[in-house]
C-alpha cells in the first residue's frame with residue numbers, strides 16, 4: 037500500500053459520508069446500494085468513502101472523470117493493488133493482481149481464446165450446457181434460479197477452459213468450485229482480517245481445503261496433458277500450457293493455476309448473477325418476454341439457436357445490456373493513484389483509490405431518462421458511450437471475458453425463452469444482496485417453472 041502523503045490535507049478530499057469508517061464498511065458490505073445512493077443524493081457525483089486500514093476511496097459517476105481514469109497512464113493508475121483482497125482465491129500471479137509490464141504480458145496470454153471468431157466455436161457447447169441446465173429445473177416448484185445459472189456458467193467454463201465435460205475430475209471440480217464461490221460469498225470475507233483459519237468449522241478453513249483440492253486436480257490435469265502430447269486439444273488449458281512469455285520462458289504451473297482460477301472465479305460468479313438479473317427483468321417488465329419470443333420466432337424460424345443467429349438477435353442483445361445497466365453485478369472498479377493527480381477538479385495525493393462507480397453512473401437521469409425503468413430500447417442504434425455504460429470496467433483493465441459473457445448470456449436466455457414458461461412468485465421484489473464482490477438478486481432469484489419443452 038502506498039504510504040500516506042505527509043504534506044497532504046486529507047480533509048480537502050471531496051466530502052462524503054460522516055459515519056465512522058467501521059460503520060461505512062458494514063454499510064458497504066450489507067446495504068451497498070442504499071449507502072451509495074444516499075451519499076450521491078447528499079454529496080453529488082463525487083464523494084469520498086473511508087474503510088478502516090484502507091486508503092480513502094473517491095467515487096466518481098461523471099463520464100468525463102471516468103474517461104480520465106480509464107484513459108490515464110497505467111503507470112499512474114494501478115488496479116492490481118486494489119484487488120489484493122482476491123489473492124487467496126486467485127493467487128498472486130493472477131492478472132487481477134498484477135500491474136504494469138507483468139499485467140500487460142499476462143493479459144496478452146489470456147485474451148486470444150475470449151475474442152472474435154473463437155467465440156462461434158463455443159456456441160454448441162454453450163447450448164448443450166443451457167439445455168442440460170433447463171432439463172434439471174424442477175417443475176411446478178419455486179426455486180432460486182441463481183443456483184442453476186451458476187452451475188451452467190461453471191459447466192461452460194470447465195468445458196471450454198479445461199476441456200472436461202464428464203468423469204471424476206469434472207464432477208469433483210464442479211462441486212469444489214461451487215463450494216469456493218459459495219464459501220467466498222460472505223461480504224465479511226472481503227475483510228483481510230477475517231481471511232484466517234480459526235478452526236475446522238470456519239468458512240475460511242472449508243474454503244482453503246477446497247482450494248487445495250482444486251489445485252491438486254489442476255496439477256493432475258496439466259500433468260496428463262503434458263504427458264499425452266495431444267496437439268488436437270484446442271481448449272484454453274492447452275493454449276496456456278504451450279504459451280510462452282515474451283522472453284521465451286514457458287509459463288510455470290503456479291502461473292497457470294492462478295490464471296485458471298482467475299477465469300473460473302471471474303467468469304462463474306459474475307455471469308451467473310447477470311443471468312439471474314436478466315431472468316428477473318424479463319419476467320417482471322411487461323412486454324419484454326413477448327418481444328424476445330417474437331424475435332426468436334422470426335430469426336430462428338423453428339431452429340435451435342446457433343452461432344449464425346446470434347448477431348441477428350438485436351432485441352435480446354439490448355435486453356442483456358439493459359440488465360447490465362440497471363443491475364450491474366460489479367458496482368465499482370478501482371485504481372490506486374501512484375502519483376498526485378487532479379480528477380474532477382479535486383487534487384488527490386498518491387495512494388488514494390479513484391473509483392469509477394458503475395452503479396451510480398448507470399442510474400444518472402441525464403444519461404438514462406427514467407433510470408429505474410427497464411427499457412431495452414435505450415441500447416438500440418448507437419446507445420450510450422464507454423464512459424456512460426461500463427459494466428465490464430474500462431481501459432487496459434476492461435474485462436477479458438466481456439464478449440464471452442455476452443455470448444453465453446444470449447444463448448442461455450434464448451434457450452430459456454424457447455423452452456420454458458417461468459413465473460415470478462407474487463410479491464418477489466428482487467432486492468439486491470451482496471455475494472462477495474458481486475450484486476445478486478435476493479433469495480437466489482425465485483422463479484416457478486410452469487412448463488418446459
Ligand code: HEM
Pocket residue numbers: 115131132143150298299302303304306307310365366369370427428429430431432433434435436437438440441
Ligand atoms: C456478466 C459477466 C461479467 C462481468 C459483469 C464482468 C465484469 C468485470 C469487471 C467490472 C472487471 C474489472 C475491470 C476494470 O477494472 O476496469 C472484470 C475484469 C476481469 N474479468 Fe470479467 N466480468 C464478467 C465475466 C467474465 C468472464 C466470463 C471472464 C472469463 C472468461 C472474465 C474474466 C475477467 C478477467 C480475467 C478480468 C481481469 C482483467 C484485467 O485485470 O486486465 N470476466 N470483469
